[in-house]
Amino acid sequence: MRTTSGAGIGWFSIGAEGKNLLDHWDHGRLIQQSYYGKHDGTRWMDQPWTWNPVQGGDFKGGPAKVLELKAEKTSLYAKTMARHWSGCMDLPEGIFEEWISLEGRLAKIKFRFTYSGTETHPEQSQEIPAVFTEPHLTTLVIYDGEKPWTGGALSRSQPGWPNESRKPTEKWAAWVGSDDRGIGIHVPSMENLTCYRFGKNPDAKGACSYCAPLIRFAITPGKVFEYDAWVTAGSVDEIRTAFAKLQPLPPAPTEKPAAPPAPAPPSSAAAK
Numbered sequence: 001m002r003t004t005s006g007a008g009i010g011w012f013s014i015g016a017e018g019k020n021l022l023d024h025w026d027h028g029r030l031i032q033q034s035y036y037g038k039h040d041g042t043r044w045m046d047q048p049w050t051w052n053p054v055q056g057g058d059f060k061g062g063p064a065k066v067l068e069l070k071a072e073k074t075s076l077y078a079k080t081m082a083r084h085w086s087g088c089m090d091l092p093e094g095i096f097e098e099w100i101s102l103e104g105r106l107a108k109i110k111f112r113f114t115y116s117g118t119e120t121h122p123e124q125s126q127e128i129p130a131v132f133t134e135p136h137l138t139t140l141v142i143y144d145g146e147k148p149w150t151g152g153a154l155s156r157s158q159p160g161w162p163n164e165s166r167k168p169t170e171k172w173a174a175w176v177g178s179d180d181r182g183i184g185i186h187v188p189s190m191e192n193l194t195c196y197r198f199g200k201n202p203d204a205k206g207a208c209s210y211c212a213p214l215i216r217f218a219i220t221p222g223k224v225f226e227y228d229a230w231v232t233a234g235s236v237d238e239i240r241t242a243f244a245k246l247q248p249l250p251p252a253p254t255e256k257p258a259a260p261p262a263p264a265p266p267s268s269a270a271a272k
Helices: 236-244
Strands: 031-034 039-044 047-050 066-071 075-084 090-103 106-115 124-133 139-142 155-157 164-166 172-176 181-186 192-198 208-217 224-235
Touching: 031 106, 124 181, 124 224, 172 208, 172 236, 181 236, 208 224, 224 236
Parallel strands: none
Antiparallel strands: 031 124, 039 047, 066 075, 075 090, 090 106, 106 224, 124 208, 139 155, 139 172, 164 192, 172 181, 181 224, 192 208
């Protein structure tokens, strides 16, 4: 967790000495909760924007406030007051919670958003969560075929700018580098995926790779929304295998009872 960015996740690596695979160039570039509501007159740079509570902080550099933080050997918990990305103000009506636990090579993350405001916002596509990776991870990998979890061929692409859409039927996506290694996220409740690459040269200032699993809903008074995500790193095969192990086993085939034997034909002596 990056405590200077609302306890958003700003570091993920294999082992303490491993290379960080996440981008934390500003308060928007993390793995973090982010939601959208109605147009409210705020602007991000030169773009009209919406009510947008985020976990990390605003685009001008104002961090979100961490309200509570607990750390144990293999788990973390954080509670954060939302920050308006484009409005650059605290949003006390939005509270984020985050539980992280390590399960082997997987990090299981439970996210919760609690809205105590009185405004009713229109239905929007919501990021669950926003994911920004190290800019040298330039290739997006998904499975978008019709037979998930059967080992079918994967799709690899380099999304452009601005956002492009994908439909991962295995409900995961990974950003990898030229060695086919990187970081992947699996969100079972996702409906589709948005993604982009900013900056063709990975070494250019501000370059990044982004994706976000999406689901549509409206934020209304009393709304509580929570979901689970799993993150892991390694080769594409290792990432996919780790997520495949989370899937429920198919039901065992049931055997039909054996048919009773056919009756013996009548003997010729009994025939009439």
